[in-house]
Amino acid sequence: MKTYLHIYMNALAVVLLLMTSCVAHPDVPSTSKDSSDLPAIFPDYCDVTIPYNIAPLNFMLPEGEYDACVARFTTPDGVQQTYGSGVKVMIPETEWRAMMGESKDKSIRVEVWGKKSGEWYAFRPFEIHVASDPIDEYVSYRLIDPTYVAWSRMEIAQRNVTNFEESKIFNNEITSNDRKIGQCINCHSYQNYKTDNMLFHVRLSNASTIIVNDGEISRVNLKRDYTISSGVYPSWHPTEKIIAFSTDLTRQAFHTSNPNKIEVYDLESDMIMYDIETDSVYIVSNDPELLEIYPTWSHDGKYLYYCKSVPLPEEMRDQDIRTTYQKVQYNLYRRSFESATRSFGEEELVYDAASKDKSVTLPRVSPDGKYIMFAQGQYGCFHIRHSDGDIVCLPIGDKLPLDATEEGEASPFIDLSKFNSEGFADSYPSWSSNGRWIMCSSRRGDGIFSRLFYSYFKDGKVEKAFMLPQEDPELNTFRLRCYNRPEFMVEPVTISVAEFSKVFPK
């Protein structure tokens, strides 16, 4: 049925487009003043590396500051084309595809002119490097308000990143029958980037985990007498029908004047493993003194990585967490896993963040198993709310902890300075299925609204991040929601919202 909706909406969009505008191929200004600066385009696509199959990188000059914008794209074969309508540069998909086809493993030169107070300025040209490594065609994310206790319009959406098609996987309204309590949908996860085995979680009214197992939808309650909650942060085993979860008693509180505004923390958290075929929940780890969170499987399923807090100083242990939250820090650990016996080995310290006065969250192992990426901040487990939150990447070697170096050895940390922002939260890192593209959700821009950013990753080298392109670049400004917990997918979720809603109580 979603297809019908798309046809309907697209037809409307086409009619509106025809009514309002045509694709503009304007002339390049005959006279202009040269500027040595790069154009202040939004989003910033200057000198980025992109996959050849990405949607057109539409951009704009700041409205109000400029009256018009013209951009000339020159492909490696010398073909030139100009675009510009008002201050926006919006490239038709067919023309963009042709440009990409000509530019694989090469670069497109982009010249931008901006008109200000009747005068044209020619900015310093930049390049867009086109990698021949494709990006996974789909990404899913939760669209949520950057607010705290109101969430009635929450949805999990999927986007085809090779064009601009966005559709709902599930929304919060259709099954929210208890208006007083409300319903919160979150933490979606897929097995091996595919959607025939996937899940998402529902809290408050209709609390449950919605699991799709080989295309069959079921609604299960993972709360057991011996667990502190139902499953929260999930990770599918790459080959087995088992899912690791953390179980959490999560709370949030609000800063009265700190720019971070909000703090999310756990009072308790453990780890469980759910066997779909036997509907069994196993305790993986439940240290009563410490907090275990964010399990993630290695690429081959032989290790379970996770974060675990370090003990608080003795004098702080009985204090309210609202006074000690800045001392809660997590290290990265792993345990080997034997799938035949469903048994775990001993715990190994993978990365000692606390010794650096840092805290690790959300680890993700690269598909080739060579690297591990995670979000790191000074404290806590929710760095998307911390302006110092950054993504960190380390090669996975034989020696643990991974950051341990002998004297004279170079730092093992991968340089992610082109991927991270300065002074804004970067979190939810993930790898594309081919390991060539990394993605994060970042509040760069204004510190409030998170958007998705991608970087090219090859042999430990990372290129400048670029924002998920939108058909209208202003959508990034006008959409008052955050992109939360993004996940790469190689195929779309084909189950409709209505089909998902059938497993909920009427």
Next chain:
Amino acid sequence: MITKSKIIDVLLYASLLIFIVFAVFILCINQDVLYTAHERSEFLIGAHFFYDLMAKPFGLFQYIGGWLSQFLYNPVVGSCMLLGIWGLIYIVGGKAFKLKGSATAVMLLPIAFLLTSLVDLGYWIYDFTVRGYWFSQSVAYLVMLLLLWVARCTPRRWHLVWYVIGLGLYPFFGWFAMLFVICLILTEKPTWSEIIGIVLLVFTAIIWRALLYSDVKMEEVVMAGLPRFVTPSDQNDILSIPFWLVGVVSILIVLAGKYLANKFVPVVCAIAGIIFTISFMYRDNNYTAEMRMMRSAEADKWGEVLDIFTESQKPTISMVMLKNLALMNEGGILDRSFKMGNDINGIYNPDSVHVSFLEIASPVTYYNYGMFNEGFRLNFECGEQTGFSPIYLKMLSRCAFANGELEVVDRFVKLLHGHPYYRDWQPAPVAENVKELHNSYKDELTGVENSDSYVINSISCWYDSDSKVASEQALFFSMLRCDSRRFWASLKHYINLHQGEEFPVHAQEAYIMYYDKSPEEKKMRLPVSQDIYDNYNKFWATLESLIKSGMSQKEIPDKMRDEFGGTYWYYNIFAKKIAR
């Protein structure tokens, strides 16, 4: 000689004139409501908002209604637009229903219902979530009538096509598409084609949900566009009555059109419409006073806020809080606040919708007390629930601006600049005392403190701040909370920071009272005016004599109000407090 036709004409035009005058009068006395309507109506620029609305049936008219609602910024312009649309409904309705002469006056009834729907909301205006409410129903009804007119001009055999067209327009017209088809079916004696139309009608919503709206709740697709008044905690079906009546009357006109050619029809319709509107209209002085105070407070016109408050007999919590904000800005809060009154009266709220200070005045209040994070959060949450209307966009911009988050300001200001009346809007500079209060505010983690008392409790915690403004507010709010422990702490700090200044009247009153209540604590010795001291003794003597005379607890405050109503003692003993 006065002919019969002249009598008919006179009755018709007199009825029309009376109704028009009435409608204009009703709109005139609701100018504050209409201004508030624009402030609480979401319309955002960009395709995203359009597509969001179009993803639900009736979204197109909600979009149009939202766009038109912007013009209610100037209530006169908005009123003229509404009157124009209703005038067209009258004319086109006459054609669509084939009404002639006196019978045309029956169109006054749907117009009266539409007028009523704008003025019967009461406190739902702060909490309902129907986008484009103020114009969408009138515009959609007008377009439906146009369609009906055109359809009835075509040969009878084409009606089946019109049924299909009508139901095909359901995504745009919602329930008006169904009304159109019903009206068309009822214009003639049923044939097989009418029966097909009726069958189609029954399944319309189901068909369209299956085709387009599978991610929308069935209840939102059935009778789409008919306003429903539902919040997480409340539901009101009465407010939907005017819209049901629009539908019912339209159907009755079709069925009984030929019986309407009576000279008294205009008189009856005009009177019925007037009585209906008056019966359903929400009218309360505090309701509009709160709106006017909010408008003035947003513009930092604190003198106006005080003037409006002074006119009020029984102020609500929102009015009291805004008045105290005004006194903070105008000066003299500890000399004037209790004289002006801090006794809280409940809002007149027959619907019992859960609306309080939080929805009405807290967006401005939090900002002006320097609580920018709370202000941002509260405004965003209100926006998330009821739409990012101008009031929330403005306050979000102001909170972000005060916090130095200029990129955030830019985002909200861009959205506001899409509004025809806010093209040049920029957040006002942050007042010095607002900055001072903000700087007095220590960072701490709080819970989900969305209660009326939160702001009061928070401010009364500022007793150890080095700011003169904050120390004054801390002292005042400790008095408002009748919290003697915080009073003494705040007073000590206040006196240290205000050396050489006059001891404010209300602070003296509170000082005498708390000293008298717990002399053993011997907190501080401060000079107190003899007049105040004598008056304090007189207050207790009067109270004692009234109790001895056998006067009831309910009568005593009324008896003492004239003489002592402006004192802190009266507030402390008798007033209904904001919160503790």
